[in-house]
Amino acid sequence: xxxxxxxxxxxxxxxxxxxxxxxxxxxxxxxxxxxxxxxxxxxxxxxxxxxxxxxxxxxxxxxxxxxxxxxxxxxxxxxxxxxxxxxxxxxxxxxxxxxxxxxxxxxxxxxxxxxxxxxxxxxxxxxxxxxxxxxxxxxxxxxxxxxxxxxxxxxxxxxxxxxxxxxxxxxxxxxxxxxxxxxxxxxxxxxxxxxxxxxxxxxxxxxxxxxxxxxxxxxxxxxxxxxxxxxxxxxxxxxxxxxxxxxxxxxxxxxxx
Numbered sequence: 001x002x003x004x005x006x007x008x009x010x011x012x013x014x015x016x017x018x019x020x021x022x023x024x025x026x027x028x029x030x031x032x033x034x035x036x037x038x039x040x041x042x043x044x045x046x047x048x049x050x051x052x053x054x055x056x057x058x059x060x061x062x063x064x065x066x067x068x069x070x071x072x073x074x075x076x077x078x079x080x081x082x083x084x085x086x087x088x089x090x091x092x093x094x095x096x097x098x099x100x101x102x103x104x105x106x107x108x109x110x111x112x113x114x115x116x117x118x119x120x121x122x123x124x125x126x127x128x129x130x131x132x133x134x135x136x137x138x139x140x141x142x143x144x145x146x147x148x149x150x151x152x153x154x155x156x157x158x159x160x161x162x163x164x165x166x167x168x169x170x171x172x173x174x175x176x177x178x179x180x181x182x183x184x185x186x187x188x189x190x191x192x193x194x195x196x197x198x199x200x201x202x203x204x205x206x207x208x209x210x211x212x213x214x215x216x217x218x219x220x221x222x223x224x225x226x227x228x229x230x231x232x233x234x235x236x237x238x239x240x241x242x243x244x245x246x247x248x249x250x251x252x253x254x255x256x257x
Contacts, residue, residue, distance in 0.1 A: 002212035004237055004245050007189060008034050008230060009043040012070050014221035024054050030218070031058045034065065037251040039230075041066040043215075046084040047077055055084040068129065073113055075120060082124045089121050090159070092131035095146050099134040099163070107142055111149055118153040127156035129189070135160040136167045140178055147179050151186040157213060158188055162202065165195025165225065169205035176209035189213035192228045194220055199228035204236050207243070219256050231256060 011027055014020065022030065027044075034042055044055050046069035059067060068088045069081030081089045093110050094100045100110065114130065121128045130150040135143055147158050160175065167175070172190070179188060190206035190213070192199040203214055220229035231252045234245040 001207070001210075001243065004207060004234075004243060005041070005187075005213045006039055006230060006234075006245065006247060007041045007043055007068065007213060007215050008039045008217065009070075009191075009215055009227065010034070010217040010221055010230075011042060011044045013043075013215075013223065013227050014217040016223035017221045017226065018223075020221060024057060027054055028058060028061065031061065031063060033251065033255040034218075035063040036248065037255055038246060038248045039065055041068055041088075043068045043070055043090060044084075044086070045070045046081040046086065047071070048080070052080060052084045055086060059085055066126075073117060075117070078117065078121050078124070087125065088127040088129060088156070089125045090129045090131055091117050091121065092133050092159075092161075093146070094134060095132045095143055096134035096137035097139065098137060110146065114146070114149055115153045118150070118155055122154055128154065129157040129159060130155040131159040131161055131191070133161050134163040135175065136162040136164070136171070140175075143175075144179055144182050147183050147186065147188075151183055156187065158186060159191050159213075159215060160188060160206070160211070161191040161215075162193055162199075165193035165199070167192065167202050168196070168198055169201045172202040172205040173209040176206045176211045180210040187213055189215055190228075191215035193222065194225040194227060197225070199226070200232040200236055203228040203233050204241060207237065208241065 067086040071077035188211040216230035220226040
């Protein structure tokens, strides 16, 4: 198995927790703590002037982690991300029938715009990652087609998002295994929500099935019941699966405080 790779989204999903609003100073301090813990990549939204300013301030600090801008599947968000100066961009697409219907999109629209936006973003960034939003409710054949297409169009990584927290470890393992059966080499990321209390377990199951990238937040901060907690996932990998995460676990207490 590949070494687990952590993408921290505390400054994106974490700030969607009820009542959580970080000041610019707090975001910079959190970035320092993430850096001290050895987090290799952090995700920040870049959908407005304030967010762009914050990202630029963090980049100016000279941390060695990669920075990633989260975007909707529209060109204006990608242009904001370019202004922010992040290493990479993450573009999120609806992939379940229900979410596509709610957003007024079709499977044909998703695949067409997947190609168009990846090609649009590639010249602007070091790497382009793609999000399969509501992957846990997607049709298996379409989800596999989406992932395979993203890789063929030039995406560096695909995130499988359990957007409403429906998965359990068995269904998570099955979803990732199905994708791995047709897409052997493309890095896969699991983004778990904790609505049913299984975000950490689902993240571990995804890793065991072949997803080597973990989307987590400090303390499991996130909308509704939260996300997979970085410190839980790292220790679950180490103590339950015998896999070293490379994170500096000695810094977790200060970071969680």
